[in-house]
Amino acid sequence: MSFKLPPNLIPHDSSPEWMSKGDNAWQMTAATMVGLQSVPGLVILYGSIVKKKWAVNSCFMALFAFAAVLVCWVGWGYQMSFGSEKFLPFLGRPSVASLRASYLVERAFSGKLPNATMIFFQFVFAAITLILIAGALLGRMNFYAWMLFVPVWLTCSYTVGAYSIWCPDGWLAKKGIIDYSGGYVIHLSSGVAGFTAAYWVGPRESKDRERFPPNNILLMLLGAGLLWMGWTGFNGGDPYMASRDASLAVLNTHVCAATSLLTWLMLDIVFFEKPSVIGATQGMITGLVCITPAAGVVQGWAAIIMGILSGSVPWFTMMVLHKKVSLLKQIDDTMAVFHTHAVAGSLGGILTGIFAEPRLNRLFFDITDGWQHYVGLVYGLKMGRVRAGFNQMWIQLLGILFVVGWNVVVTSLICVGIRAFMPLRLSDEELEIGDEEVHGEGAYALWGDGEKFEISKRNSSQSHGFNEVSAKEGSNFR
Numbered sequence: 001m002s003f004k005l006p007p008n009l010i011p012h013d014s015s016p017e018w019m020s021k022g023d024n025a026w027q028m029t030a031a032t033m034v035g036l037q038s039v040p041g042l043v044i045l046y047g048s049i050v051k052k053k054w055a056v057n058s059c060f061m062a063l064f065a066f067a068a069v070l071v072c073w074v075g076w077g078y079q080m081s082f083g084s085e086k087f088l089p090f091l092g093r094p095s096v097a098s099l100r101a102s103y104l105v106e107r108a109f110s111g112k113l114p115n116a117t118m119i120f121f122q123f124v125f126a127a128i129t130l131i132l133i134a135g136a137l138l139g140r141m142n143f144y145a146w147m148l149f150v151p152v153w154l155t156c157s158y159t160v161g162a163y164s165i166w167c168p169d170g171w172l173a174k175k176g177i178i179d180y181s182g183g184y185v186i187h188l189s190s191g192v193a194g195f196t197a198a199y200w201v202g203p204r205e206s207k208d209r210e211r212f213p214p215n216n217i218l219l220m221l222l223g224a225g226l227l228w229m230g231w232t233g234f235n236g237g238d239p240y241m242a243s244r245d246a247s248l249a250v251l252n253t254h255v256c257a258a259t260s261l262l263t264w265l266m267l268d269i270v271f272f273e274k275p276s277v278i279g280a281t282q283g284m285i286t287g288l289v290c291i292t293p294a295a296g297v298v299q300g301w302a303a304i305i306m307g308i309l310s311g312s313v314p315w316f317t318m319m320v321l322h323k324k325v326s327l328l329k330q331i332d333d334t335m336a337v338f339h340t341h342a343v344a345g346s347l348g349g350i351l352t353g354i355f356a357e358p359r360l361n362r363l364f365f366d367i368t369d370g371w372q373h374y375v376g377l378v379y380g381l382k383m384g385r386v387r388a389g390f391n392q393m394w395i396q397l398l399g400i401l402f403v404v405g406w407n408v409v410v411t412s413l414i415c416v417g418i419r420a421f422m423p424l425r426l427s428d429e430e431l432e433i434g435d436e437e438v439h440g441e442g443a444y445a446l447w448g449d450g451e452k453f454e455i456s457k458r459n460s461s462q463s464h465g466f467n468e469v470s471a472k473e474g475s476n477f478r
């Protein structure tokens with residue numbers, strides 16, 4: 001008796017035998033979810049968590065980075081990060097292969113996916129990394145300097161981390177580092193780079209540093225919610241298939257985030273006697289960041305432990321150490337990305353080395369040998385493979401040292417180079433006025449604000465074809 005495949009499963013030119021329709025559909029869905037974390041997720045979060053006068057500028061820094069990274073990514077970034085031709089021991093050769101249709105429809109380096117899907121999936125990770133860096137610089141960076149910083153940092157820093165840790169030919173990947181979905185490549189690098197860039201850009205106005213209230217906490221929660229739910233694609237998409245490991249990663253991600261949020265909230269209540277919404281949001285973020293390098297390679301009980309630690313260790317560094325260490329007090333990190341991403345990312349990398357389960361690593365890395373590289377310390381002690389457990393810890397720590405060192409040096413060189421052509425920080429007048437001075441646009445037109453905005457010499461609405469209402473007519477609106 002002959003067996004015939006259903007017509008929709010029969011391979012053909014547009015759906016070759018090597019491609020899985022289900023995996024490809026999930027991968028594009030996951031990529032879109034990660035993209036929504038940035039646009040509109042972080043766009044809304046940034047625009048609402050800052051002072052009203054910086055709402056437009058903060059949103060636009062994120063939106064610009066998302067667009068600029070995509071153009072650079074298909075132009076040369078993807079090939080430098082995941083290309084098959086090695087340029088340096090820690091970098092692929094730049095090329096325009098990502099723009100050729102013949103390349104885009106070929107099978108990607110991993111999974112049953114075409115290159116076009118993989119390029120888009122990896123793009124949204126690169127984009128959110130730059131947007132996270134922007135969080136440290138909100139409220140004072142020269143936008144033109146930011147326009148230069150984004151493509152240069154992507155080219156000189158992000159590609160090196162991605163190739164070294166995620167590309168199969170990367171030197172840390174060959175050593176057996178475990179970074180499931182970007183604890184090192186995205187969060188540690190953005191936290192360190194953002195903190196370093198904040199040093200070179202300089203602080204906000206003194207009064208802004210002293211008091212910087214959110215202009216809309218409800219919108220902030222909307223952005224935070226998109227960030228949280230989008231993490232389903234962030235961690236669930238990294239097996240490059242709709243697998244049981246992807247399901248585990250998704251569940252662990254949300255368990256850790258919820259535990260971290262509750263831990264941070266309890267600490268705020270105990271020490272400050274107030275259940276802070278902003279604090280709970282920070283705890284959510286640190287939980288998501290901490291679980292990212294471990295999402296699909298640890299058990300559920302480990303995810304809870306990681307949530308407790310991610311809700312308490314970054315809380316301690318932000319609320320206690322930050323007020324005592326002179327370097328931390330000196331550098332103006334607007335969104336505290338050093339604590340929420342560098343500290344939480346490093347913590348996650350270390351805990352991954354402790355709790356990584358060998359059987360789950362086998363699922364994720366699809367290996368039958370080479371187990372000496374993927375044994376968490378807890379399981380090394382349990383299995384009598386102590387040396388393998390400590391070796392994994394060493395590799396995890398080596399990855400932290402590499403990412404921190406590279407980003408401090410490269411980010412500093414980029415900032416110094418840009419400073420030779422233009423100021424990194426806005427002028428005093430621009431810092432005083434904010435969005436209307438920098439962009440000629442304001443976020444809100446409430447009460448008398450609308451009239452003030454309409455008569456602004458720098459209002460750009462008229463030049464872009466919008467009909468303006470005179471101040472006199474506008475005053476009739478309620």
